[in-house]
Amino acid sequence: MCEVTSDTSSIRSVAVIGSGLAGLTSAIMLGDSGHRVRVFEKSRGPGGRMASKRVTNGSADIGAQYFTSRNPGFTRFLDRWAGKDSYGIWNARFGFQSPERGWLAFPDEHRFVGMPRMTAITRALSAHVELDAGVRIARMSRDGLQWRLTDFDGKEYTGFDQVVITAPPAQAQDLLESSGLHEFADRLAAHSGNMLPCWAVAAHFADPVQGRFDAMRPASEALFWLANNSSKPGREGAGQWWVLHATPEWTQHRLDDSPDLVARALMAEFAKLTGHQGQATDWVAHRWLYARSDAGDNPGCLYDVSLGIGVAGDWLAGGRVEGAWESANQLIRAMAPDGC
Ligand SMILES: Cc1cc2nc3c(=O)[nH]c(=O)nc-3n(C[C@H](O)[C@H](O)[C@H](O)COP(=O)(O)OP(=O)(O)OC[C@H]3O[C@@H](n4cnc5c(N)ncnc54)[C@H](O)[C@@H]3O)c2cc1C
Known part of the structure; x- marks a missing residue:
């Protein structure tokens, strides 16, 4: 199995947009390789579509119902970073x-x-990352070789060498369009419709x-x-x-x-x-x-080396929870300068 290349000789600063499983997996793997990572999430908390709603006497899982782990690496990852007691x-x-x-x-x-509840996993994972919740990124712009992110309130976040986008395809496409990255955005159009x-x-x-x-x-x-x-x-x-x-x-x-x-x-x-x-x-x-x-096309992830922008999410790897994790794995391997 391909492992992430540790490249501590060139520490990068990376922004991750979205704190569903794909975003949290990306952030943890990058952080584990020594990079500086900041995660931005538009909702009040992490989890994305692995969602639970508070109800009388507890909570109900209104998004993902359950998940499988056909790749044993997935449960190994959960055991290490979320803890064995966060899922069953x-x-x-x-x-x-x-x-x-x-x-x-x-x-x-x-x-x-x-x-x-389903969110127990993403809550536990989010303890390992620097998370800015309630921040919806509106656009990205380049300062020389680095990326500046601007949220919908006009607040700016600067100094990122790379950006990982893990929003669903229509939202990722909007973000790329409003950042003037039309060619990249076009690559997501077919996925948005799926x-x-x-x-x-x-x-x-x-x-x-x-x-x-x-x-x-x-x-x-x-x-x-x-x-x-x-x-x-x-x-x-x-x-x-x-x-x-x-x-x-x-x-x-x-x-x-x-x-x-x-x-x-x-x-x-x-x-x-x-x-x-x-x-x-x-x-x-x-x-x-x-x-x-319901896409038939599963490229795994999208990464533009010259821009330093990668896209990961379930919709690039067969859908579903395990697909989100697989996609993040593939992207982080692709982003490592030494390959694997
Ligand atoms: C009703 C339903 C049932 C499902 N059932 C199952 C099931 O039984 N089994 C299964 O395996 N899968 C199921 N799934 C799918 C599963 O939930 C997803 O595959 C998985 O959770 C996707 O993770 P992700 O990280 O790719 O995306 P998401 O979880 O969607 O995460 C993307 C995150 O990006 C954030 N975001 C978007 N735009 C911005 C922005 N501009 N700035 C900041 N943050 C932003 C979003 O708020 C979100 O938190 C179901 C999904 C739903 C909705």
């Missing part, structure tokens, strides 16, 4: 609905989740929902996924929190609907699918404009 195996019953053959079980596989939206709802039921599965992919026009969040390890509290994800097509037609309308429609579909009679006692809804990539 979700031993649940997973099923999908085949229109012809009814409900079937998904094949067995280790499926991991953050503990006690990101699918998703309405997510977390709903609380006082009585347990009965059924054969804890997590389901139904054959439904409205619901793409439903899962008992309370069946994940470390989630305690009365009743059950269920997470419902709408299909991209259903979401696309309801992008501007109110969260209330969306939640009621998805909960009605949930009742139909599970036969559960109880009304939800509480709920929250969240709209993801860029949830998942």
